[in-house]
Amino acid sequence: MKLRAKWTRPLALHNQGQLSLFFIGCGSAFARSHYQNNLLIIEGDDHVMVDCGTRAPLALSELGLGVTTVRNWLITHSHADHIGGLEEVMLMNRYGGGPGKPTIAIAAEYQRLLWGRSLRGGCELNETSEGLRFEDFWNIRRPRRIRGLPRNAALVRFGNIELLLFRTRHFPEHAAGWSDSFYSVGMIVNQRILFTGDTQFDPDLLHIFQELYDIETIFHDVQFRTGGVHASFEDLVALPQATREKMVLMHYPDTWMSHRERAEQAGMRFARQHCFYDFS
Numbered sequence: 001m002k003l004r005a006k007w008t009r010p011l012a013l014h015n016q017g018q019l020s021l022f023f024i025g026c027g028s029a030f031a032r033s034h035y036q037n038n039l040l041i042i043e044g045d046d047h048v049m050v051d052c053g054t055r056a057p058l059a060l061s062e063l064g065l066g067v068t069t070v071r072n073w074l075i076t077h078s079h080a081d082h083i084g085g086l087e088e089v090m091l092m093n094r095y096g097g098g099p100g101k102p103t104i105a106i107a108a109e110y111q112r113l114l115w116g117r118s119l120r121g122g123c124e125l126n127e128t129s130e131g132l133r134f135e136d137f138w139n140i141r142r143p144r145r146i147r148g149l150p151r152n153a154a155l156v157r158f159g160n161i162e163l164l165l166f167r168t169r170h171f172p173e174h175a176a177g178w179s180d181s182f183y184s185v186g187m188i189v190n191q192r193i194l195f196t197g198d199t200q201f202d203p204d205l206l207h208i209f210q211e212l213y214d215i216e217t218i219f220h221d222v223q224f225r226t227g228g229v230h231a232s233f234e235d236l237v238a239l240p241q242a243t244r245e246k247m248v249l250m251h252y253p254d255t256w257m258s259h260r261e262r263a264e265q266a267g268m269r270f271a272r273q274h275c276f277y278d279f280s
Helices: 056-062 086-095 108-123 203-212 254-265
Strands: 002-004 019-025 038-043 046-050 072-074 103-105 139-141 154-158 161-167 185-189 193-195 217-221 247-250 276-279
Touching: 019 056, 019 193, 038 161, 046 154, 046 161, 086 108, 103 154, 193 203
Parallel strands: 046 072, 072 103, 103 139, 193 217, 217 247
Antiparallel strands: 002 276, 019 038, 019 276, 038 046, 154 161, 161 185, 185 193
């Protein structure tokens, strides 16, 4: 993995063929810096954006991109820092001169939840009394369930970008495991990069997928308190050294700098906004 800070304006959604991850934001839900933890994945002429929080349209604009420029989307779960900007994406593509419906990778189970509990109110009744449907705003790509893999694993592709989605134990806080949790997913990118999305501390998740795949890098969310719905820093620094040395911490609050030295001593790094993480 190489870190590359240089980029053009507007940010190009294509490259010379390497797999690249670019954080348009890497902050927590309520951070006042680094926006929110939303990610672009680019390989060759293919791209997909993971999550679209309340501040994502502004974050994209500062990169020289409009929300209609991004053509492929994946949403991990229904907290506002991951879906709060999605209504703008839908309405701008339909009414704001966008190039047509973008594509979203989404399980049927989650489509019902995302539309029925979050997006329907602002998008349904814009044209006729009968109302619009989720399908009127999106081209839908269904992840394909992979039998024999844990955590309801499902596979979806955007050209050369392969995403293996898996369920995470995120919320509610009292959930005993991923199957008791509200819908939330992480992913493995091209069988080499583990991106947790949002999850409580779940060492079994890290163990299972490192056993199944040759994971090079783990992008893991973090919080600096115990309890709650994210993995705590104290839990993560207690993981085995081999796991810590693969780990890049993301979704962090504004106080992250006070923990930087200890994280580096443990072999971990913090994700950097507006930098490419290149994998040759």
